[in-house]
Amino acid sequence: MTLDDLVRLRRARDRIDREYAQPLDVPSLARTALMSPGHFSRSFRAAYGETPYGYLMTRRIERAKALLRRGDLSVTEVCMAVGCTSLGSFSTRFTELVGESPSAYRARDHSAGAAIPACVARVGTRPVRNEEARPDATPLA
Structure with missing residues (x-):
């Protein structure tokens, strides 16, 4: 190349x-x-x-995580805000990459990560396929 x-x-x-x-x-x-x-x-x-589609979906899920942490939008609103048109596909992909459903992620307390700068949090919270996750990685949010 x-x-x-x-x-x-x-x-x-x-x-x-x-x-x-x-x-x-x-x-x-x-x-x-x-x-x-x-x-x-x-x-x-x-x-x-990763494929272009895989990268796009990872980016969308990454943004969805940030919107869900805020807690002021419903899962459906977040799904549409990040460019997904199917709530089912969005939820399936989110669960595949994050390890929990969007509703469960939204309901969790995210206050512990609030003091972490966004540029640092982005690295630690970037969605990865479950089988690609490092066993030594500790999630930030």
């Missing part, structure tokens, strides 16, 4: 980070990276360790 490819992939990843709540698909992200959809998907996975 060339440096130019990595720059174009980064541009697409940055777009996902910015526009996670918008409808995004592989063909439009591939156009952002100036690649064919197949080449983009393979290159993205090689560069970042």
